[in-house]
Amino acid sequence: MPTLAPPDSHGIVCALSVERSGFRLDVELQIRGQGITALFGASGAGKTSLLRLIAGLERGRGSLYVLGECWQDDAKRIFVPVHRRALGYVFQEASLFPHLSVRENLGYAQKRRHSEPASVPFEGVVDLLGIAPLLARMPANLSGGERQRAAIARALLATPRLLLMDEPLAALDAARKADVLPYLERLRAELSIPILYVSHALDEVARLADNLVLLQHGSVVAAGPLGDLLSRLDLPLAVGEQAGVVIEARVAVHDAQHALTRLDFGDSSLWVSALNQPIGARSRARVLARDVSLALSPPGPSSILNVLSARITELRDQGPDRVNVRLLVGSGEAPLLARVTRRSRDELGLRPGLTVYALVKSVSVTA
């Protein structure tokens, strides 16, 4: 097979660069052809620029292959214009056409869809985003969250092979964000197409993403499965209050009396507030480093529900007084981060290889 036509028909392979006054983006990346891949970074890192280059809204240099299709290859003088790329794009702010009703907005996309209508049924999308009651309304009469759901539905009705989302929640307040997030989780569960999701909010990413691309100053710092990257101490992700891991687990036991649910992963488990999900359902738990304390021996009677046995694999200073500790839980592969003081590290003699007890003060369950 010719090397210029990347054989990987399952993913997105891009080598793109663009230079503007005071900003340079230069990215080489391979992204899996399924699930949600988050493009994460501070503002100005180049996330949106990269997304726009992939969409063809802006033109950079290089090449881009999506699921085996060439969208751009400067060496072959190929540049497919935006409207011929089978993509869906959800913009940060409300982008519904103001002169069309919600139904007409959806119809606009449906009429110009990239493939057969059967692949994305109208009713299915309307149900998925819960916008059936909004169809007759004009965009001006919708809340921010409703608009964004309608915009997502519209993007899906274009029957994209790749869905690009540029901080779709950033313009919403916390309550509206909470309205829309469950719908995004449903997308992840029910769509077979890959989603590139730009965000600078780590909680959103932790909740939604399967893979993570970490951008800084226009280049890729790291890329890989979300869990791997979140548990690395050498990345900027480990800095700040939001540092922490996600744990993919299963619903194991409901304790109706105390309104608790037990999530199992590997040979360990976590008690969390009762989940309305059947036994066996997949669930994602997020544990922040600042919520994990370490002890050398199992604590006596305590109000802390979750105490996990874990083995230290790495320590790294985090500022003058703090230390980040990476652990593996039980005998399994699930990583955990803990943040302790340097004094605790010294007094407890924490070092790689040491088995300790992780006291988890808080767990948030996302799905």
Added chain:
Amino acid sequence: MLSAADASAVRLTLELASLTTALLLLLGTPIAWWLARTTSRWKGPIAAGVALPLVLPPTVLGFYLLLLCGPNGAIGRLSAALGLGTLPFTFGGLVVGSTLYSLPFVVQPLQNSFEAIGARPLEVAATLGAGPWDRFFTVAVPLARKGFITAAILGFAHTVGEFGVVLMIGGGIPNKTRVLSVAIYEHVEALEYSDAQFLAAGLVAFSFLVLLALYSLRADSRPS
């Protein structure tokens, strides 16, 4: 009452204004679109050129049309060689003159409304699979609706009221180039104040009604 000559002037004026407005929209739309979106270094000169009639007295434009489009002018020689004749003293000449003269009144509201749309709705349309023409007609035009209405109002009203260019290149030929404003001027100069007043009052009333109708249409248009 309205003499046959004056009735013909009224009809001619309406024909001229309608035709000119149609032509202005046809011509002004692509110019306004280009001006609204280009980053070309020609934007400044072209915009300035389009705006020229705003500051120049109409007699200047009329004078140049007379010079350039006459049988001794470059354009006149070309049009004569093509068998089109020359523009001065023809209805077509008035249409061309009025179109040039009213161009900024159509281009500027259109350009403003195209600029007000911004790039985003067009980008959205592109991501939904709409090609450039599709985007223009299904997104830009409906969103610039008010601009089109304003442009049409101004283009029409300005042509009805246009006097200088028409006077310069028209030659006051009955049924051909003797339009309302010229007729009124003639009546005034000949001290026929009652005829002048009849036409002038009619023009005022007509213009007011047209503007009123269009402005209320504008007020009624769907919020955007």
Added chain:
Amino acid sequence: MNRRLMWCWSSCLLLLATPTRASEVSVAVASNFAGPMQIIADAFAKKTGHHVTMVTGATGKLYAQIKNGAPFEVLLAADDTTPAKLEAEGLGVAGTRFSYAFGKLALYSSKAGYVDTAGAILGQGGFQHLAIANPKLAPYGAAAISVLRELHLLEMLRPKFVQGENIAQTLEFVVTGNAELGFVALSQILVSGKAREGSYWLVPEQLYPALRQDAVLLKKGEKNAAARALATYLRTESARRVIERHGYGLPPAPSGEHSEAPPHASK
């Protein structure tokens, strides 16, 4: 408005309303006569020491300004009806009207050799446009119509008419070549006695009613000796030479102080 401002304002008005000094004369001149009048005024000023302020414009506009109180003292009109009307309305001083020039009509083309010296081209046709001044508004236009009527060409040529609102615009149509030929004033194509480029036919005066241009002393100049002096000066031999050199016909030479103005048939 406060009192002080009112005071300032009214004193400004007073200043403006102050009549011109006796050694000054303000004259309103029909546009077509502006050129020769400038020369005459300069000579007059040199000779008498009176200063002449000249305002030019279309006769109809000057009339409207005079009616509305413009401070003109002498009017040199492009026709004879306006001074008569002013006199009848009491804005002109009775008995002071006189003809200072006669307009001469010419058929002119900017192309050399196009118009023959007998005007035969009119009958031959072969041109697209014949420019005339609007006969309703301009005496030269009315004169052109009567010429064509006399020549029995009026109906044949009417479709070729293009009208200028005044003779200046009519000349412009011809000079730019948009009209092959047109009826204009001889004074327009003579510049200090020399003809413009092109060709012309001086239309015989019996083919059109006289294009009499009259002057009148206005009420505002009744008591101004300089104004009366200017009116007199217009009839001197040196002024007449200037007028003639600019393409105008002359009234009969004056024989006495008050009989030089030919009598006017009242309209």
